[in-house]
Amino acid sequence: MAIGVNCNEHVQGEQAIVDLLAPLTEGDPGAFGLKDDCALLTPAPGVDLVLKTDPIAEGVHFLSGDAPADIAWKALAVNASDLAAKGAAPLGYLMALSFPEAPTRTWMASFVAGLRAAQACFGCHLIGGDTDRRPGPLTVSITLIGSVPQGRAVLRTTAQAGDALFVSGTVGDATLGLALARDSNLATVWGLTPSEASHLIGRYRRPEPRLTLGSALRQHATAAMDVSDGLVKDLERMLRASGVAGRLRAGEVPLSAAARKAIARSPERLAQLLTGGDDYEVLAAVPALRAAEFRAAAAVPVTEVGRLGLGEGLLVEGPDGVVLTFDRTGWDHF
């Protein structure tokens, strides 16, 4: 930022916002430094492109007090998570930014820093976009484009009866993190250390798409999707899309140490962990005979949590073997 610029002043005009974003295109000639109307992308031979758009809005997908850098990170991460589940690697993204009022230079600097960190971590660049002003919540709409070797994308629709069900990382942290971000007293209720509380909140604010799982998924998984609207709901979607039935063993769903503490104090929250959103973990169906190989190939921890079978519908077994039912299986906007 130039010396003498007042960082709390509002950015004047669309062009000034574009100028602040333009450095995020460096290294990508097809972005033309945001000086053209469109972005160009020349796909490498032998790849399929994988495309996803998933906008995030203040008050819906993030809290109004969240740091601009976290908002930026999350906006890119939620899209990268979908690509990760397909076994794809991000290439570039277009971003439409809608502000209810012009942002300040300080806000933009933090937002750009968050995007810079995320794109360095996920391996992609900003290649184009749009900005406008309108009433309503601040919205960041990213369309992410990635690539996968031709014919090797891991779909949601191809799970097979007999497959073992895996989930990456841990489930439910973000749901607890959101509750903590809204009510910090819960840290005491759950007996969490400050670092455990901050781990859970971090999982809500800065999800880490499982991009390093791509190679293991492409090698071994028959189907995969990311878990973003709740494990139970997303698993039901995979079963429906693939035309198979499933059994989920709730007691084997991987939980972080912090989440286990919270559950020990508030056992009624287990259902919330299984149906809360914002996990951004990968759910994968793997032939049972290749489960060990998949586990060995996976660059992040993966846990077997159930089995697929013939038929339809999902049965969730509680830790005590009793079948669990849910008032809501996951997040639905409508």
Next chain:
Amino acid sequence: MAIGVNCNEHVQGEQAIVDLLAPLTEGDPGAFGLKDDCALLTPAPGVDLVLKTDPIAEGVHFLSGDAPADIAWKALAVNASDLAAKGAAPLGYLMALSFPEAPTRTWMASFVAGLRAAQACFGCHLIGGDTDRRPGPLTVSITLIGSVPQGRAVLRTTAQAGDALFVSGTVGDATLGLALARDSNLATVWGLTPSEASHLIGRYRRPEPRLTLGSALRQHATAAMDVSDGLVKDLERMLRASGVAGRLRAGEVPLSAAARKAIARSPERLAQLLTGGDDYEVLAAVPALRAAEFRAAAAVPVTEVGRLGLGEGLLVEGPDGVVLTFDRTGWDHF
């Protein structure tokens, strides 16, 4: 729509909205009928992909009384217009739909019909997307992907001193159409026939991207962009991006018969036509020696409206030769 469904009832749940949109993917295997998390696209060999995202929001880019079919058309058209100016052909699009409340089945049916008409006309399919509910205006965010023969995209940054400046179709109709849509008395003030008034309003509600101009642009233009924020402002952007100066002859800017009538009665509106948005025409720079060839190759009328030269900045000559200045040169959200 199934018999017995109440068309004024609100669509229940995200999945129901997705199901209503899924038929728009027919013919595109990479869309997986919207059953997967991501879309796949296998580019043909020897092409560059051209990508654009440009959302439209109620009260900002369209009026709240506009028909859902018109909103849908415009959401796709504004993106196709950018591709048209690059000489590209649309392939597929992702769409994020944000509703302040669940839409009715009637609304969705009209919206889907508008998209179906637009995608048939522009030659592309829906391949993926997202829907959510949030406060604020109804928003349709489309990311359109098209292709152009490798290395043949027509850029904004490459106009040359000496080039002739062309604009397609007619300028200013949409600005007058918006004014008419807001105040129908203006039709009488301007002495318009009902069909002239409806022509102007149609130009606002259903812009026609100049996709048929692609071949002439690729053959002859050194630079091009679409005119969406006002002719003067967009031309200034091309000059700045290309590092050249320009002279625009306002008296030669093509106007429709309806616009000429309005100007005859309200001459003060000329500046508004030159700086109003929503034209969705193509501005092209063409080597002066190839101007005749370009005109002959163009599948839609194109009119020479000025010249580019060495230096920087834009000079606009009025019909009487006097230099025109503008309070605002075009639309800016901030």
